[in-house]
Amino acid sequence: MGSVPIPKANKNRCLLSKWLTCRMSHPAPPIIACPMPAETFAHTLLGRLKLRHLRIMLALSEMPTAAAVAARFHVSPAAVSKTLAEIEDIVGMPLFERNRRGLHLTEPGREMAAHAAVLLAQLERLAESLQAVRAGSQGALRIAFRTMSVQPFLARAMSDFYRDNPRVEISVIEGGIGELADQLVDGSLDLLFAYDDPRLSLPALRTAPVVPAQKVVIVASLYHPLLTRRKLAARELSGQQWCIPVAGSRMLHLLHTAFHTLGAPAPSLGIRTSDVAATASLLQAGHFLAVFPERIAAQLTLAKVARVLRFELGSRVEPVVAVWNDELTPRTPARLFRELVMRRAGETLMAEPVPLLAARAVAAAGIRKR
Known part of the structure:
Protein backbone atom coordinates (compact mmCIF):
# COMPACT_ATOMS: atom_id res chain seq x y z
CA MET A 1 0.00 0.00 0.00
CA GLY A 2 1.60 3.32 -1.05
CA SER A 3 1.96 6.40 1.22
CA VAL A 4 -0.78 8.97 1.16
CA PRO A 5 0.55 12.29 -0.21
CA ILE A 6 0.49 15.24 2.27
CA PRO A 7 -1.38 18.26 0.96
CA LYS A 8 0.95 21.22 0.26
CA ALA A 9 -0.61 23.50 2.91
CA ASN A 10 -0.29 20.84 5.62
CA LYS A 11 3.29 20.14 4.52
CA ASN A 12 4.23 23.80 4.88
CA ARG A 13 2.73 23.95 8.37
CA CYS A 14 4.66 20.83 9.35
CA LEU A 15 7.96 22.30 8.12
CA LEU A 16 7.30 25.60 9.93
CA SER A 17 6.58 23.73 13.17
CA LYS A 18 9.85 21.77 12.89
CA TRP A 19 11.80 25.00 12.16
CA LEU A 20 10.33 26.81 15.17
CA THR A 21 11.09 23.83 17.44
CA CYS A 22 14.69 23.84 16.23
CA ARG A 23 15.11 27.62 16.76
CA MET A 24 13.70 27.42 20.27
CA SER A 25 16.14 24.63 21.12
CA HIS A 26 19.11 26.53 19.61
CA PRO A 27 18.35 30.25 19.87
CA ALA A 28 20.41 32.65 17.83
CA PRO A 29 22.79 34.94 19.72
CA PRO A 30 21.30 38.36 20.50
CA ILE A 31 22.05 41.18 18.12
CA ILE A 32 24.22 43.73 19.94
CA ALA A 33 24.05 47.23 18.57
CA CYS A 34 27.43 48.82 18.04
CA PRO A 35 27.78 51.78 20.41
CA MET A 36 28.43 55.17 18.86
CA PRO A 37 32.12 56.13 19.10
CA ALA A 38 32.77 58.54 21.98
CA GLU A 39 34.00 61.33 19.69
CA THR A 40 30.95 61.03 17.44
CA PHE A 41 28.61 61.01 20.44
CA ALA A 42 30.29 64.13 21.88
CA HIS A 43 29.93 65.97 18.55
CA THR A 44 26.27 64.94 18.33
CA LEU A 45 25.59 66.07 21.88
CA LEU A 46 27.33 69.42 21.49
CA GLY A 47 25.80 70.03 18.08
CA ARG A 48 22.19 69.30 19.01
CA LEU A 49 21.87 70.09 22.72
CA LYS A 50 20.55 73.59 23.39
CA LEU A 51 20.26 75.84 26.41
CA ARG A 52 16.49 75.27 26.64
CA HIS A 53 17.16 71.52 26.85
CA LEU A 54 19.40 72.06 29.89
CA ARG A 55 16.85 74.31 31.59
CA ILE A 56 13.99 71.87 31.06
CA MET A 57 16.13 68.92 32.14
CA LEU A 58 17.15 70.61 35.38
CA ALA A 59 13.59 71.75 36.10
CA LEU A 60 12.22 68.24 35.52
CA SER A 61 14.77 66.86 37.98
CA GLU A 62 13.55 69.34 40.61
CA MET A 63 9.78 69.15 40.01
CA PRO A 64 7.50 66.11 40.00
CA THR A 65 5.53 66.63 36.79
CA ALA A 66 5.76 68.16 33.33
CA ALA A 67 2.76 70.32 34.23
CA ALA A 68 4.69 71.93 37.10
CA VAL A 69 7.66 72.62 34.82
CA ALA A 70 5.32 74.04 32.18
CA ALA A 71 3.89 76.46 34.75
CA ARG A 72 7.39 77.63 35.67
CA PHE A 73 8.35 78.40 32.07
CA HIS A 74 4.87 79.57 30.99
CA VAL A 75 4.54 76.93 28.27
CA SER A 76 2.19 74.00 27.74
CA PRO A 77 2.86 70.54 29.26
CA ALA A 78 2.92 69.21 25.69
CA ALA A 79 5.84 71.54 24.92
CA VAL A 80 7.73 70.24 27.96
CA SER A 81 7.08 66.62 26.96
CA LYS A 82 8.25 67.38 23.43
CA THR A 83 11.47 68.95 24.73
CA LEU A 84 12.12 65.93 26.95
CA ALA A 85 11.59 63.63 23.97
CA GLU A 86 14.15 65.70 22.03
CA ILE A 87 16.69 65.40 24.86
CA GLU A 88 16.22 61.63 25.15
CA ASP A 89 16.56 61.31 21.38
CA ILE A 90 19.84 63.27 21.49
CA VAL A 91 21.39 61.21 24.30
CA GLY A 92 19.88 57.94 23.07
CA MET A 93 18.76 56.81 26.53
CA PRO A 94 15.68 57.22 28.73
CA LEU A 95 16.32 59.92 31.32
CA PHE A 96 13.14 59.47 33.34
CA GLU A 97 10.88 56.64 34.42
CA ARG A 98 7.19 57.50 34.14
CA ASN A 99 4.56 56.31 36.58
CA ARG A 100 1.35 57.55 38.16
CA ARG A 101 3.23 59.69 40.69
CA GLY A 102 5.24 61.53 38.07
CA LEU A 103 8.75 61.40 36.69
CA HIS A 104 11.75 59.75 38.34
CA LEU A 105 15.33 60.13 37.15
CA THR A 106 17.14 57.14 35.71
CA GLU A 107 20.89 56.79 36.24
CA PRO A 108 21.67 58.60 32.94
CA GLY A 109 19.06 61.18 33.97
CA ARG A 110 20.83 61.87 37.26
CA GLU A 111 24.10 62.40 35.39
CA MET A 112 22.39 64.68 32.89
CA ALA A 113 20.70 66.76 35.60
CA ALA A 114 23.90 67.15 37.64
CA HIS A 115 25.87 68.37 34.63
CA ALA A 116 23.01 70.62 33.50
CA ALA A 117 23.12 72.34 36.91
CA VAL A 118 26.87 72.95 36.60
CA LEU A 119 26.62 74.23 33.02
CA LEU A 120 23.78 76.62 33.83
CA ALA A 121 25.64 77.93 36.89
CA GLN A 122 28.71 78.50 34.73
CA LEU A 123 26.65 80.44 32.20
CA GLU A 124 25.21 82.58 35.00
CA ARG A 125 28.74 83.39 36.15
CA LEU A 126 29.70 84.28 32.59
CA ALA A 127 26.73 86.66 32.41
CA GLU A 128 27.74 88.23 35.74
CA SER A 129 31.31 88.75 34.57
CA LEU A 130 30.25 90.34 31.30
CA GLN A 131 27.75 92.57 33.10
CA ALA A 132 30.46 93.64 35.55
CA VAL A 133 32.75 94.61 32.66
CA ARG A 134 29.92 96.52 30.98
CA ALA A 135 29.13 98.37 34.24
CA GLY A 136 32.78 99.21 34.87
CA SER A 137 33.00 97.17 38.11
CA GLN A 138 35.22 94.26 39.05
CA GLY A 139 32.43 91.86 39.97
CA ALA A 140 31.16 90.51 43.27
CA LEU A 141 32.56 88.44 46.14
CA ARG A 142 30.19 86.58 48.46
CA ILE A 143 31.68 84.93 51.54
CA ALA A 144 30.38 83.48 54.82
CA PHE A 145 31.94 82.32 58.06
CA ARG A 146 30.53 80.12 60.79
CA THR A 147 33.09 80.74 63.54
CA MET A 148 34.58 83.81 65.17
CA SER A 149 37.92 82.01 65.41
CA VAL A 150 38.69 83.19 61.89
CA GLN A 151 36.84 86.53 61.97
CA PRO A 152 39.77 88.86 62.87
CA PHE A 153 41.94 87.24 60.21
CA LEU A 154 39.19 87.54 57.59
CA ALA A 155 38.47 91.14 58.57
CA ARG A 156 42.08 92.08 57.81
CA ALA A 157 42.05 90.09 54.57
CA MET A 158 38.78 91.69 53.40
CA SER A 159 39.99 95.17 54.30
CA ASP A 160 43.25 94.74 52.39
CA PHE A 161 41.48 93.12 49.44
CA TYR A 162 38.92 95.93 49.24
CA ARG A 163 41.69 98.53 49.44
CA ASP A 164 43.34 96.97 46.37
CA ASN A 165 40.04 96.18 44.59
CA PRO A 166 37.62 99.00 45.47
CA ARG A 167 35.25 98.17 42.62
CA VAL A 168 34.55 94.65 43.90
CA GLU A 169 31.22 94.35 45.71
CA ILE A 170 31.96 92.30 48.86
CA SER A 171 29.06 90.73 50.77
CA VAL A 172 29.16 88.67 53.98
CA ILE A 173 26.32 86.14 53.93
CA GLU A 174 24.70 84.62 57.03
CA GLY A 175 23.02 81.24 57.40
CA GLY A 176 23.17 77.74 58.82
CA ILE A 177 25.88 75.33 57.71
CA GLY A 178 23.50 73.24 55.58
CA GLU A 179 22.00 76.30 53.89
CA LEU A 180 25.45 77.74 53.14
CA ALA A 181 26.67 74.41 51.74
CA ASP A 182 23.68 74.44 49.36
CA GLN A 183 24.59 77.96 48.27
CA LEU A 184 28.14 76.82 47.52
CA VAL A 185 26.76 74.01 45.38
CA ASP A 186 24.40 76.25 43.40
CA GLY A 187 27.10 78.89 42.94
CA SER A 188 25.45 81.77 44.81
CA LEU A 189 28.16 81.68 47.54
CA ASP A 190 31.86 81.88 46.67
CA LEU A 191 33.65 80.95 49.90
CA LEU A 192 32.68 79.56 53.29
CA PHE A 193 34.92 79.49 56.37
CA ALA A 194 33.79 76.98 58.98
CA TYR A 195 34.90 74.18 61.24
CA ASP A 196 35.42 71.03 59.20
CA ASP A 197 32.03 69.33 59.12
CA PRO A 198 30.58 66.14 57.54
CA ARG A 199 27.86 68.29 55.94
CA LEU A 200 30.57 69.85 53.80
CA SER A 201 31.61 66.46 52.38
CA LEU A 202 29.79 66.95 49.08
CA PRO A 203 31.26 65.83 45.72
CA ALA A 204 31.40 69.38 44.33
CA LEU A 205 33.05 70.97 47.38
CA ARG A 206 36.72 71.27 48.15
CA THR A 207 38.25 72.31 51.49
CA ALA A 208 41.60 73.66 52.63
CA PRO A 209 42.70 74.33 56.24
CA VAL A 210 42.96 77.96 57.32
CA VAL A 211 43.20 77.67 61.12
CA PRO A 212 44.59 74.47 62.69
CA ALA A 213 42.73 72.48 65.34
CA GLU A 318 38.40 70.71 64.32
CA PRO A 319 40.44 72.93 61.98
CA VAL A 320 38.72 75.91 60.37
CA VAL A 321 38.61 75.31 56.62
CA ALA A 322 37.94 77.38 53.54
CA VAL A 323 35.29 75.71 51.37
CA TRP A 324 34.45 76.37 47.73
CA ASN A 325 32.78 74.71 44.74
CA ASP A 326 35.55 73.06 42.75
CA GLU A 327 33.25 72.17 39.83
CA LEU A 328 32.56 75.80 38.91
CA THR A 329 35.01 78.26 37.42
CA PRO A 330 35.49 80.75 40.27
CA ARG A 331 34.54 84.37 39.86
CA THR A 332 37.73 86.39 39.43
CA PRO A 333 37.35 88.25 42.77
CA ALA A 334 36.71 84.94 44.55
CA ARG A 335 39.80 83.35 43.05
CA LEU A 336 41.99 86.32 43.97
CA PHE A 337 40.60 86.53 47.52
CA ARG A 338 41.01 82.79 48.07
CA GLU A 339 44.63 83.00 46.92
CA LEU A 340 45.21 85.88 49.35
CA VAL A 341 43.65 83.97 52.25
CA MET A 342 45.54 80.75 51.59
CA ARG A 343 48.82 82.64 51.21
CA ARG A 344 48.31 84.44 54.50
CA ALA A 345 47.03 81.37 56.32
CA GLY A 346 50.57 80.05 56.58
CA GLU A 347 52.14 83.44 57.26
CA THR A 348 50.18 86.19 59.00
CA LEU A 349 47.64 84.04 60.87
CA MET A 350 50.15 82.05 62.85
CA ALA A 351 52.29 85.16 63.45
CA GLU A 352 49.45 87.20 64.98
CA PRO A 353 50.38 88.17 68.55
CA VAL A 354 46.80 88.07 69.88
CA PRO A 355 43.62 88.29 67.78
CA LEU A 356 41.30 91.23 68.17
CA LEU A 357 37.86 90.83 69.66
CA ALA A 358 35.20 90.88 66.96
CA ALA A 359 33.41 94.22 66.69
CA ARG A 360 30.00 92.60 67.17
CA ALA A 361 30.96 91.16 70.57
CA VAL A 362 32.65 94.40 71.64
CA ALA A 363 29.57 96.47 70.81
CA ALA A 364 27.19 94.06 72.51
CA ALA A 365 29.29 93.94 75.68
CA GLY A 366 29.70 97.73 75.83
CA ILE A 367 33.50 97.47 75.95
CA ARG A 368 35.76 100.49 75.59
CA LYS A 369 39.40 100.11 74.63
CA ARG A 370 41.71 101.07 77.48
Whole structure:
Protein backbone atom coordinates (compact mmCIF):
# COMPACT_ATOMS: atom_id res chain seq x y z
CA MET A 1 0.00 0.00 0.00
CA GLY A 2 1.60 3.32 -1.05
CA SER A 3 1.96 6.40 1.22
CA VAL A 4 -0.78 8.97 1.16
CA PRO A 5 0.55 12.29 -0.21
CA ILE A 6 0.49 15.24 2.27
CA PRO A 7 -1.38 18.26 0.96
CA LYS A 8 0.95 21.22 0.26
CA ALA A 9 -0.61 23.50 2.91
CA ASN A 10 -0.29 20.84 5.62
CA LYS A 11 3.29 20.14 4.52
CA ASN A 12 4.23 23.80 4.88
CA ARG A 13 2.73 23.95 8.37
CA CYS A 14 4.66 20.83 9.35
CA LEU A 15 7.96 22.30 8.12
CA LEU A 16 7.30 25.60 9.93
CA SER A 17 6.58 23.73 13.17
CA LYS A 18 9.85 21.77 12.89
CA TRP A 19 11.80 25.00 12.16
CA LEU A 20 10.33 26.81 15.17
CA THR A 21 11.09 23.83 17.44
CA CYS A 22 14.69 23.84 16.23
CA ARG A 23 15.11 27.62 16.76
CA MET A 24 13.70 27.42 20.27
CA SER A 25 16.14 24.63 21.12
CA HIS A 26 19.11 26.53 19.61
CA PRO A 27 18.35 30.25 19.87
CA ALA A 28 20.41 32.65 17.83
CA PRO A 29 22.79 34.94 19.72
CA PRO A 30 21.30 38.36 20.50
CA ILE A 31 22.05 41.18 18.12
CA ILE A 32 24.22 43.73 19.94
CA ALA A 33 24.05 47.23 18.57
CA CYS A 34 27.43 48.82 18.04
CA PRO A 35 27.78 51.78 20.41
CA MET A 36 28.43 55.17 18.86
CA PRO A 37 32.12 56.13 19.10
CA ALA A 38 32.77 58.54 21.98
CA GLU A 39 34.00 61.33 19.69
CA THR A 40 30.95 61.03 17.44
CA PHE A 41 28.61 61.01 20.44
CA ALA A 42 30.29 64.13 21.88
CA HIS A 43 29.93 65.97 18.55
CA THR A 44 26.27 64.94 18.33
CA LEU A 45 25.59 66.07 21.88
CA LEU A 46 27.33 69.42 21.49
CA GLY A 47 25.80 70.03 18.08
CA ARG A 48 22.19 69.30 19.01
CA LEU A 49 21.87 70.09 22.72
CA LYS A 50 20.55 73.59 23.39
CA LEU A 51 20.26 75.84 26.41
CA ARG A 52 16.49 75.27 26.64
CA HIS A 53 17.16 71.52 26.85
CA LEU A 54 19.40 72.06 29.89
CA ARG A 55 16.85 74.31 31.59
CA ILE A 56 13.99 71.87 31.06
CA MET A 57 16.13 68.92 32.14
CA LEU A 58 17.15 70.61 35.38
CA ALA A 59 13.59 71.75 36.10
CA LEU A 60 12.22 68.24 35.52
CA SER A 61 14.77 66.86 37.98
CA GLU A 62 13.55 69.34 40.61
CA MET A 63 9.78 69.15 40.01
CA PRO A 64 7.50 66.11 40.00
CA THR A 65 5.53 66.63 36.79
CA ALA A 66 5.76 68.16 33.33
CA ALA A 67 2.76 70.32 34.23
CA ALA A 68 4.69 71.93 37.10
CA VAL A 69 7.66 72.62 34.82
CA ALA A 70 5.32 74.04 32.18
CA ALA A 71 3.89 76.46 34.75
CA ARG A 72 7.39 77.63 35.67
CA PHE A 73 8.35 78.40 32.07
CA HIS A 74 4.87 79.57 30.99
CA VAL A 75 4.54 76.93 28.27
CA SER A 76 2.19 74.00 27.74
CA PRO A 77 2.86 70.54 29.26
CA ALA A 78 2.92 69.21 25.69
CA ALA A 79 5.84 71.54 24.92
CA VAL A 80 7.73 70.24 27.96
CA SER A 81 7.08 66.62 26.96
CA LYS A 82 8.25 67.38 23.43
CA THR A 83 11.47 68.95 24.73
CA LEU A 84 12.12 65.93 26.95
CA ALA A 85 11.59 63.63 23.97
CA GLU A 86 14.15 65.70 22.03
CA ILE A 87 16.69 65.40 24.86
CA GLU A 88 16.22 61.63 25.15
CA ASP A 89 16.56 61.31 21.38
CA ILE A 90 19.84 63.27 21.49
CA VAL A 91 21.39 61.21 24.30
CA GLY A 92 19.88 57.94 23.07
CA MET A 93 18.76 56.81 26.53
CA PRO A 94 15.68 57.22 28.73
CA LEU A 95 16.32 59.92 31.32
CA PHE A 96 13.14 59.47 33.34
CA GLU A 97 10.88 56.64 34.42
CA ARG A 98 7.19 57.50 34.14
CA ASN A 99 4.56 56.31 36.58
CA ARG A 100 1.35 57.55 38.16
CA ARG A 101 3.23 59.69 40.69
CA GLY A 102 5.24 61.53 38.07
CA LEU A 103 8.75 61.40 36.69
CA HIS A 104 11.75 59.75 38.34
CA LEU A 105 15.33 60.13 37.15
CA THR A 106 17.14 57.14 35.71
CA GLU A 107 20.89 56.79 36.24
CA PRO A 108 21.67 58.60 32.94
CA GLY A 109 19.06 61.18 33.97
CA ARG A 110 20.83 61.87 37.26
CA GLU A 111 24.10 62.40 35.39
CA MET A 112 22.39 64.68 32.89
CA ALA A 113 20.70 66.76 35.60
CA ALA A 114 23.90 67.15 37.64
CA HIS A 115 25.87 68.37 34.63
CA ALA A 116 23.01 70.62 33.50
CA ALA A 117 23.12 72.34 36.91
CA VAL A 118 26.87 72.95 36.60
CA LEU A 119 26.62 74.23 33.02
CA LEU A 120 23.78 76.62 33.83
CA ALA A 121 25.64 77.93 36.89
CA GLN A 122 28.71 78.50 34.73
CA LEU A 123 26.65 80.44 32.20
CA GLU A 124 25.21 82.58 35.00
CA ARG A 125 28.74 83.39 36.15
CA LEU A 126 29.70 84.28 32.59
CA ALA A 127 26.73 86.66 32.41
CA GLU A 128 27.74 88.23 35.74
CA SER A 129 31.31 88.75 34.57
CA LEU A 130 30.25 90.34 31.30
CA GLN A 131 27.75 92.57 33.10
CA ALA A 132 30.46 93.64 35.55
CA VAL A 133 32.75 94.61 32.66
CA ARG A 134 29.92 96.52 30.98
CA ALA A 135 29.13 98.37 34.24
CA GLY A 136 32.78 99.21 34.87
CA SER A 137 33.00 97.17 38.11
CA GLN A 138 35.22 94.26 39.05
CA GLY A 139 32.43 91.86 39.97
CA ALA A 140 31.16 90.51 43.27
CA LEU A 141 32.56 88.44 46.14
CA ARG A 142 30.19 86.58 48.46
CA ILE A 143 31.68 84.93 51.54
CA ALA A 144 30.38 83.48 54.82
CA PHE A 145 31.94 82.32 58.06
CA ARG A 146 30.53 80.12 60.79
CA THR A 147 33.09 80.74 63.54
CA MET A 148 34.58 83.81 65.17
CA SER A 149 37.92 82.01 65.41
CA VAL A 150 38.69 83.19 61.89
CA GLN A 151 36.84 86.53 61.97
CA PRO A 152 39.77 88.86 62.87
CA PHE A 153 41.94 87.24 60.21
CA LEU A 154 39.19 87.54 57.59
CA ALA A 155 38.47 91.14 58.57
CA ARG A 156 42.08 92.08 57.81
CA ALA A 157 42.05 90.09 54.57
CA MET A 158 38.78 91.69 53.40
CA SER A 159 39.99 95.17 54.30
CA ASP A 160 43.25 94.74 52.39
CA PHE A 161 41.48 93.12 49.44
CA TYR A 162 38.92 95.93 49.24
CA ARG A 163 41.69 98.53 49.44
CA ASP A 164 43.34 96.97 46.37
CA ASN A 165 40.04 96.18 44.59
CA PRO A 166 37.62 99.00 45.47
CA ARG A 167 35.25 98.17 42.62
CA VAL A 168 34.55 94.65 43.90
CA GLU A 169 31.22 94.35 45.71
CA ILE A 170 31.96 92.30 48.86
CA SER A 171 29.06 90.73 50.77
CA VAL A 172 29.16 88.67 53.98
CA ILE A 173 26.32 86.14 53.93
CA GLU A 174 24.70 84.62 57.03
CA GLY A 175 23.02 81.24 57.40
CA GLY A 176 23.17 77.74 58.82
CA ILE A 177 25.88 75.33 57.71
CA GLY A 178 23.50 73.24 55.58
CA GLU A 179 22.00 76.30 53.89
CA LEU A 180 25.45 77.74 53.14
CA ALA A 181 26.67 74.41 51.74
CA ASP A 182 23.68 74.44 49.36
CA GLN A 183 24.59 77.96 48.27
CA LEU A 184 28.14 76.82 47.52
CA VAL A 185 26.76 74.01 45.38
CA ASP A 186 24.40 76.25 43.40
CA GLY A 187 27.10 78.89 42.94
CA SER A 188 25.45 81.77 44.81
CA LEU A 189 28.16 81.68 47.54
CA ASP A 190 31.86 81.88 46.67
CA LEU A 191 33.65 80.95 49.90
CA LEU A 192 32.68 79.56 53.29
CA PHE A 193 34.92 79.49 56.37
CA ALA A 194 33.79 76.98 58.98
CA TYR A 195 34.90 74.18 61.24
CA ASP A 196 35.42 71.03 59.20
CA ASP A 197 32.03 69.33 59.12
CA PRO A 198 30.58 66.14 57.54
CA ARG A 199 27.86 68.29 55.94
CA LEU A 200 30.57 69.85 53.80
CA SER A 201 31.61 66.46 52.38
CA LEU A 202 29.79 66.95 49.08
CA PRO A 203 31.26 65.83 45.72
CA ALA A 204 31.40 69.38 44.33
CA LEU A 205 33.05 70.97 47.38
CA ARG A 206 36.72 71.27 48.15
CA THR A 207 38.25 72.31 51.49
CA ALA A 208 41.60 73.66 52.63
CA PRO A 209 42.70 74.33 56.24
CA VAL A 210 42.96 77.96 57.32
CA VAL A 211 43.20 77.67 61.12
CA PRO A 212 44.59 74.47 62.69
CA ALA A 213 42.73 72.48 65.34
CA GLN A 214 42.49 74.41 68.63
CA LYS A 215 42.30 73.56 72.31
CA VAL A 216 38.96 74.15 74.00
CA VAL A 217 39.38 76.21 77.17
CA ILE A 218 37.19 77.48 80.00
CA VAL A 219 36.93 81.24 80.47
CA ALA A 220 35.64 82.98 83.58
CA SER A 221 34.34 86.45 84.38
CA LEU A 222 37.17 88.86 85.24
CA TYR A 223 36.59 88.68 88.99
CA HIS A 224 35.37 85.09 89.29
CA PRO A 225 36.44 83.54 92.64
CA LEU A 226 37.82 80.42 90.91
CA LEU A 227 40.54 82.47 89.16
CA THR A 228 42.50 82.62 92.42
CA ARG A 229 42.51 78.84 92.80
CA ARG A 230 45.56 76.85 91.70
CA LYS A 231 43.81 73.47 91.62
CA LEU A 232 40.30 72.80 90.44
CA ALA A 233 38.25 69.60 90.23
CA ALA A 234 35.87 68.81 87.38
CA ARG A 235 32.99 68.11 89.80
CA GLU A 236 33.46 71.52 91.39
CA LEU A 237 33.25 73.17 87.97
CA SER A 238 30.08 71.21 87.17
CA GLY A 239 28.22 73.00 89.96
CA GLN A 240 29.18 76.51 88.84
CA GLN A 241 27.06 79.02 86.95
CA TRP A 242 27.72 78.66 83.19
CA CYS A 243 26.94 80.14 79.83
CA ILE A 244 25.94 76.76 78.41
CA PRO A 245 26.12 76.25 74.62
CA VAL A 246 22.75 75.57 73.02
CA ALA A 247 21.49 72.05 72.27
CA GLY A 248 22.93 70.50 69.12
CA SER A 249 25.95 72.81 69.02
CA ARG A 250 29.51 71.62 68.54
CA MET A 251 30.68 73.28 71.75
CA LEU A 252 27.98 71.60 73.86
CA HIS A 253 29.02 68.21 72.49
CA LEU A 254 32.68 68.93 73.29
CA LEU A 255 31.79 70.18 76.78
CA HIS A 256 29.71 67.09 77.59
CA THR A 257 32.35 64.75 76.18
CA ALA A 258 35.13 66.43 78.19
CA PHE A 259 33.27 66.23 81.51
CA HIS A 260 32.23 62.64 80.83
CA THR A 261 35.88 61.73 80.22
CA LEU A 262 36.82 63.50 83.48
CA GLY A 263 34.21 61.45 85.34
CA ALA A 264 32.03 64.42 86.28
CA PRO A 265 28.48 65.49 85.34
CA ALA A 266 28.21 68.07 82.59
CA PRO A 267 27.38 71.64 83.69
CA SER A 268 23.64 72.27 83.84
CA LEU A 269 23.26 75.51 85.84
CA GLY A 270 23.15 78.83 84.05
CA ILE A 271 21.97 80.44 80.84
CA ARG A 272 21.96 78.67 77.48
CA THR A 273 23.48 80.64 74.62
CA SER A 274 26.00 80.03 71.86
CA ASP A 275 26.16 83.69 70.85
CA VAL A 276 29.60 85.15 71.57
CA ALA A 277 28.27 88.68 72.00
CA ALA A 278 25.61 87.55 74.50
CA THR A 279 28.19 85.47 76.36
CA ALA A 280 30.55 88.46 76.54
CA SER A 281 27.76 90.53 78.09
CA LEU A 282 26.94 87.82 80.65
CA LEU A 283 30.60 87.44 81.60
CA GLN A 284 30.67 91.17 82.37
CA ALA A 285 27.35 91.11 84.22
CA GLY A 286 28.00 88.28 86.68
CA HIS A 287 30.17 85.36 87.75
CA PHE A 288 29.88 82.96 84.82
CA LEU A 289 32.02 80.31 83.18
CA ALA A 290 31.99 79.59 79.45
CA VAL A 291 33.76 77.31 77.02
CA PHE A 292 35.45 78.49 73.80
CA PRO A 293 38.19 77.59 71.32
CA GLU A 294 41.44 79.19 72.51
CA ARG A 295 41.49 81.83 69.74
CA ILE A 296 38.09 83.21 70.75
CA ALA A 297 39.15 83.01 74.40
CA ALA A 298 42.21 85.10 73.48
CA GLN A 299 39.94 87.73 71.92
CA LEU A 300 37.84 87.93 75.09
CA THR A 301 40.97 88.13 77.25
CA LEU A 302 42.49 90.95 75.19
CA ALA A 303 39.23 92.90 75.41
CA LYS A 304 39.27 92.47 79.22
CA VAL A 305 35.97 90.61 79.17
CA ALA A 306 37.20 87.32 80.65
CA ARG A 307 40.24 85.31 81.69
CA VAL A 308 41.19 81.74 80.91
CA LEU A 309 40.73 79.34 83.82
CA ARG A 310 43.69 77.13 84.71
CA PHE A 311 42.02 73.82 83.95
CA GLU A 312 42.71 71.29 81.21
CA LEU A 313 39.56 70.04 79.51
CA GLY A 314 41.56 67.84 77.15
CA SER A 315 39.30 68.72 74.22
CA ARG A 316 39.94 70.24 70.78
CA VAL A 317 37.87 71.67 67.94
CA GLU A 318 38.40 70.71 64.32
CA PRO A 319 40.44 72.93 61.98
CA VAL A 320 38.72 75.91 60.37
CA VAL A 321 38.61 75.31 56.62
CA ALA A 322 37.94 77.38 53.54
CA VAL A 323 35.29 75.71 51.37
CA TRP A 324 34.45 76.37 47.73
CA ASN A 325 32.78 74.71 44.74
CA ASP A 326 35.55 73.06 42.75
CA GLU A 327 33.25 72.17 39.83
CA LEU A 328 32.56 75.80 38.91
CA THR A 329 35.01 78.26 37.42
CA PRO A 330 35.49 80.75 40.27
CA ARG A 331 34.54 84.37 39.86
CA THR A 332 37.73 86.39 39.43
CA PRO A 333 37.35 88.25 42.77
CA ALA A 334 36.71 84.94 44.55
CA ARG A 335 39.80 83.35 43.05
CA LEU A 336 41.99 86.32 43.97
CA PHE A 337 40.60 86.53 47.52
CA ARG A 338 41.01 82.79 48.07
CA GLU A 339 44.63 83.00 46.92
CA LEU A 340 45.21 85.88 49.35
CA VAL A 341 43.65 83.97 52.25
CA MET A 342 45.54 80.75 51.59
CA ARG A 343 48.82 82.64 51.21
CA ARG A 344 48.31 84.44 54.50
CA ALA A 345 47.03 81.37 56.32
CA GLY A 346 50.57 80.05 56.58
CA GLU A 347 52.14 83.44 57.26
CA THR A 348 50.18 86.19 59.00
CA LEU A 349 47.64 84.04 60.87
CA MET A 350 50.15 82.05 62.85
CA ALA A 351 52.29 85.16 63.45
CA GLU A 352 49.45 87.20 64.98
CA PRO A 353 50.38 88.17 68.55
CA VAL A 354 46.80 88.07 69.88
CA PRO A 355 43.62 88.29 67.78
CA LEU A 356 41.30 91.23 68.17
CA LEU A 357 37.86 90.83 69.66
CA ALA A 358 35.20 90.88 66.96
CA ALA A 359 33.41 94.22 66.69
CA ARG A 360 30.00 92.60 67.17
CA ALA A 361 30.96 91.16 70.57
CA VAL A 362 32.65 94.40 71.64
CA ALA A 363 29.57 96.47 70.81
CA ALA A 364 27.19 94.06 72.51
CA ALA A 365 29.29 93.94 75.68
CA GLY A 366 29.70 97.73 75.83
CA ILE A 367 33.50 97.47 75.95
CA ARG A 368 35.76 100.49 75.59
CA LYS A 369 39.40 100.11 74.63
CA ARG A 370 41.71 101.07 77.48
